[in-house]
Amino acid sequence: MDDELRERVEREAEKHALLNAVKHESDADVGAIMGPLMGDNPDFRPHGDEIPGVIGGVVSRVNGFSYEEKRERLEELAPEELAEIEAEDEGEDHPLPDLPNAAEPGSDSQAQQDAEADDEVRMRCAPNPNGPWHVGHARMPAVIGTYRNRYDGWFCVRFDDTDPETKRPDLEAYDSILEDLEYLGFEPDAVYKASDRLETYYDHARELIELGGAYTCSCSGEEFSELKNSGEACPHRDKDEATVREEFEAMIDGEYESGEMVLRVKTDIEHKNPALRDWVAFRMIDTPHPRKEASDYRCWPMLDFQSGIDDHLIGITHIIRGIDLQDSAKRQQFVYDYFDWEYPEVVHWGHVQLDAYDVKMSTSTISELIEEGELDGWDDPRAPTLESLRRRGIRGEAIVDAMVELGTSTSDVDLAMSSIYANNRELIDDETDRRFLVRDGTEVPLGGSLPAEANPPLHPDHAERGVREIPVGDAVLLEAGDVPSREERVWLKGLGCFQYTRDTLQYTGEDIEVVRDGDVDVVHWAPAAENVPVRMRTMDGDVTGRAEPGVLEYGTDDLVQFERVGFVRIDRHDDEETVGYYTHD
Template sequence: IEYLGFEPDEVVRASDRVETYYEYARELVEAGGAYTCTCGGEEFSALKNDARACPHRDKNAATTLEEFEAMVDGAYDPGDIVLRVRTDIEHRNPALRDWVAFRMIDTPHPREEAAGYRCWPMLDFQSGIDDHEFSITHIIRGIDLQDSAKRQGFVYDYFGWEYPEVVHWGHVQIDAYDVAMSTSTIKERIEAGELDGWDDPRAPTVAGLRRRGIRGKAIVEAMTELGTSTSNVDLAMSSIYAANRELIDDESDRRFFVRDGVEKTLLGGPETAEPPLHPDHEERGTRSIPVGGAVRVEPDDVPPNGKRVWLKGLGPVRHTRNAFEFTGDDIEVVREGDVNVVHWVPADESVPLRLRTMDGDATGRAEPGIASHDPDEVVQFERIGFAKIDRHGNGESVAYFAHR
C-alpha cells in the first residue's frame, strides 16, 4: 500500500476479529437468517440446483445456536457441518441459494494469535460485516465478484443495514507478459520452478514491477487513466513505462553495460574516460573509467574492418587488424552521421553483471563504477535502458531491467 503511495487510516486483520464474526453469526441465527447444515457437499449441491430445501433448513434457532457453539468449540471436523445463510432457495441464481457463512478448517492459521480457531467465516460473510462496522460507503470489486454483493445483501436485509455502493471492474490483462494475470497460474508456475517467485520479472505482479524499479506512482497513474469499467481491458505496459520514465530519468546515473561483449585491443587514446554521470546535469560530474589495453563492445557494434565507431566518452577508433586504433577525429564525424556512437567497458576492470529481464537473463560486464550503487538504486544502462540494482556478491552484480 505504501509503495503505491497510499497511507491507510487503520490496519485491521480479519484474524483478530473472529469473535466479532461469531457474535454477528449468533444474531443472524436468532433473527432467523441462518441454520446449521450437515448435508454433504454433493448432496446439497443437487438440492440447491433443483431449488429444493435441505432437511435442516427449518431447524429452529435454539438447535442451530447449540450446534454453532459446538462448531466454535471445534467439536466437528472439516466437512461435517457448515452454517448457511437462509436466502431464497428458489432464487433464479443458484449461487445465491443458502450460501455458506462458516465452515470448519483444521489447518492452523499462520498467525499465532489466531491458530486456535477452527470455525472460520467465509469471505462474503467476513467482509460484509467489516464493511458495515467500518462504515464503508463504496466498494470497488472485480467483475468476477458480482455475486458477493447479492449474497451479502441478504445479511444486510436481516440486520436492516444499508448496503454500500458497489463499482465493478472488468478483468485487467497486462500486455507484454507471457504469464496470465492469475494468482493460481502464477503460483503453479512458481511451484513448478518456471518462475523464481512472486517478484520474478516475468510475473505480472506488483512485487515483480517493484523489484524492476517501477515506481508505485507510475502504476497508479496508468490504472487511473483506465478508469472503472465492467468490460475487460488491456493495460499497455508502455503507459506504465512512460509514467515511470518521467519519475526516474532525472535522478538515474548513466552507466555502461555490454552484453556478450567482444574484446578488442585498443591502440592509443587516453588512459581514462570521463563520460558524464548524467547528460543533463553537469554539476554531478563525471565517472572515471580506466581504459587499459583493451575494451569490450557488443557484437553488433563492431564495425567492418577499416570503419570507425565512436566509443562514448572516450573517442573515435578505427577497426584495424582486429583491434581498435584511436584516430583522434573531431566529434563532427558523429554529427555528420558517418560514425556511430557505441557504449563499451574496459576489458580488465569491468564487473560481471547479470541483467534479469522479462525475456530471461542477459549476462555481460559493466563499467567498474556499477559497484558503487547500493541495492534498490536505479541506473540507466546507456543504449539499453533503466535497471534497478538488486545485489552485489558471489562474483557478480545483479540488476533487474525496468524498461527503455
C-alpha cells in the same frame, strides 16, 4: 515494425495525445497515453518496446499546437470522444469517475451534507493473505488510495483470512502486503485481520438465528444442490430456533467434522438465481488456522457473511469489487435486510490482463513455480509480482498511475507493461547517471595517439554533475554488432573517432562533426583491462557483461542507465561480480 503498423500507431497516438491534452488543457504526456493506447489496441502489445519511440514524435508535434488547434484536430479525428470531454462537469479534473453519492470536500453539496450527517468516504482493501501481491493486485489499493486522497476519506486493509484450508494464509504475506502497499505510496488508516474477529461473527450469527434468518443444515453438498436447483426447501429449513441455536453452538465448540454441518442464511428458495438460494454462512474446517491466535477455531464464516458483517461494522461506504462478484452484494443484501442495515455503494469493474510475462498472474501459480525451483522467489525478475518490480527499481508511483488510468470499467482491461515503463522512465530518467556496459564483448586493440582517459558526462542533460573517468588502455570491448567492418569509422562515446584498420581501431582525432554529418555510428564500449564483471538479471534470464569501473561507486538500490542497454538497479557487489536487476529500456 512495418510501415503500415507504424502508420496505425502514429494515427492512434495522435488521437490519444489530443484526448489527453484537451481533457487536461495541457501538453500531452507519453506515459499518460500509453495505457489507453495499448488498451484500445491490444495488437500493439508485441511491439511495446518500440511504441514509446514511435509516439514520442507524435506527442511532441501535438504539443506544438495551441489549445484551439488541438481541439479542432480532435474534432476531426474523434468527435464523439471530444463531445464526452466537453459534456463533463466543470471543475477539478480527475482520472477516475466520481464515486456514487459522494461529495468532494469544498463542494456545495458537501456543506449541506455536513449539516446532516457524517458523510466521510470510507473504503476497504480486503486481500486474502495467501501470498505476496502480483501486479494485478495493485489496482485495488491504487484506485482506493487515489479516491481516499481525492475525497479526504478513509481506507483500511482488512485481511479476509477466514479460509484456513483452500486459500490458506501465508504468515509472511500479512507483512509483505503491507510493505507492497507502502511501496505503492499508501498507508492505511487501520488494519484488521478477520481471523481476530470470529467472536463478532458468531454474535451476529446468533442474532440472525433469533431473527429467523438462518438455520443449521446437515445435508451433503450434493443433496442440497439438487434441492436448490429444483427450488425445493431443505428439510432442515423449518427447524425451531432453539434447535438451530443449540446446533450452531455445537459447531462453535467444534463438535462436528468438516462437511457435517453448516449454517445457512434463509433467503428465497425460489429465487430466479439459484446461487442466491439459502447460501452457506458458516462451515466446519478441520485444518487449523496457521495463526496461533486463531488455531483453536473450527467453525469459520464464509467470505460473503464475514465481509458483509465487517463492511457494516467498520462503516464502509463504498465497495469496489470485480464484476464476477456481483452475486456477493445480492447475498449480503439478505443479511442486511434482516438487520435493517443500509448497504454500501458498490462499483464493479472488470479484470486486469497483463502482457509481457510468460508466468500467469496468479498467486497459486507463482507459488508452485517457486516451490518447484522454476523461480528463485517472489522477487524473481520473471515473476509478475510487486516484489519483483520493486527489486527491478520500478517506482510504485509508476504502477499507481498506470492502474488509475485504467479507470473502473466493467469490461476486462489490458495493462501494457510498457505503460508502467513509460511512467517510470519519466520519474527516473532525469536523476539517473549514465554508464557503459558491454554484453558478451569482443576485444578490439586500439592504436594511435589516443587519450589515456575518456570523460563522457554522467548525464547528457546535466553538465553540472561532472564527467566519468574511464581508463582507456590498449584495447576496448565492443558488443558484437558494433564492431565495424574493415576501413569503417566508428565513434566511441566519450572518447573519439576511430577507423578499423588491420584488426585495430586506429584513433583518427576527427571531431564530432563526422557524427553530425551522419557518416559515423556512435557506440558504447568498456575498457578491456579495467572493467567490472556484471550479471544483469532480466525477465528473459541472466545476462553477463563488463562495465566501466565507475559502476562500483553505486550502492544497493542505486539506479544507473547503461547506455544503449537500459536502466538497471544495483543489487549488490560480490567478490567476483556486480549484480544488477534490469528495470527497462
